[in-house]
Amino acid sequence: MAARKFITFPDQTDMPHTADVVIIGGGPAGTAALWAIERYAPGTRAVLIEKSDRLGAGSSTASLENYRSCWPTVCLARQMTRSIDIYHHADDYLGEGARQAIALKQQGYLFCAFTEKQAEGLRDDVRHLHSIGLPHIEYLDASEVRYRFGPISRNIVAAKFDPVAGWLDSNALIHAYARSTNSAQIILNVPEVHLQTEQDHIAAVQIPGWRIATRQVIIAAGASSRAIGKTAGVDIPVMLRPRQSFTTGWRHADFPEGSPMLIGAHPYPHVRPEAQSGAIFGWEYNWHNKRVKTGGNETTRVDALDDPVEPVGQLKDPRFPSITLMLLAKQFGHSDGQGFADSRYLRGISHNIGYYVQRDETAAWVTNPDGSIQPYDSERAIIDAHPAVEGLYLSVGHVGHGIMSSAAAAEILACKLFGLPLKDPSFADFGIGVNWVEHDKNAL
16 A cells, blocks of 8 residues: 555654655745656655645745746846746646646736836846846836836836736645655654754654654755754754735725736835735835844844744734835825725735745855955855755755745756756856855845
């Protein structure tokens, strides 16, 4: 009799004693790794371990579930292009019915300019994007924006449009990845994971009351990745910042269901239609120097976290929805009761929070002309073998775009795992030791 695919720990029936590879993390990065491993090496005995009682329970719950192709960094642009191609042909890659299940909506991203200076910035962006092989990205003047997008665009003087971009059902995508292999087992509700090493080589994964012998481990555990790495004696160079979004059940008539994702000017408030009558919102929220509880009654001032604060809900800023709407209303020129200044947007909202996980200052820095080192906020994930422990692989630091990049990221990881050449030379830039890549900053 075949072993059960899904196991709820601590039910030890059918628990594996050994595995070819163990994946830690049941979000898009971890489940996509299952899919890619099966494609590259069918029959590989893979085990995925997830701390929650369901897949996709981490920061994906706060995601806008979007994808786009217009990235100024070459490795990111090619990674996203590959992922999007897989999503557009989901039945071929993920199984029959996958395209319908993930509910892909290709309605575009509209980056908006409200001043001539901002418009010139978008013109420069489009010229650069064309130069790195993205000729489909369009620069639109005010008349073209109004012609295509109607009343919502009245205050926009120019825009950059990515017609390939859109959004999908991330939960359906995660489960499509999980269904794609018959060789894997998925263990849910595992509260703790410890890695065991022998002579700087992965030897086993220890969970409460059970040991799985393996020579290969993939850490794809989002905010928990750094803590898991420490159990193997390594420090994974990532940091955490809270990410927030909120969903409304109401949407203004000037922003119809078929509209694109709207992205304003700095600090980039953004919104897209959600379901039939709602909308989902976010912005590049600056979390620096907020006071949080890190243990007992203590509070500390922080810029970013090494380890997650639990529960993450305590980090919610209750002002976030109203600030987001205020930013959009100001940029789009809406007065009280108009557009994004309509109070109906604040009725019955669902306010979500998770973590951005990104490279820390030891893995993202540039050398200044005077020779000094300057850290920067990188958009690149780390998808690589860890140099200190043989058999340890990472798919971490996806900076809030783990859903859109998951398919290509998993292929990169599979190539690393099986010693195969990368599909694109630029994918080497996701290496743990690559501290800087051109245009890898402020990618929105």
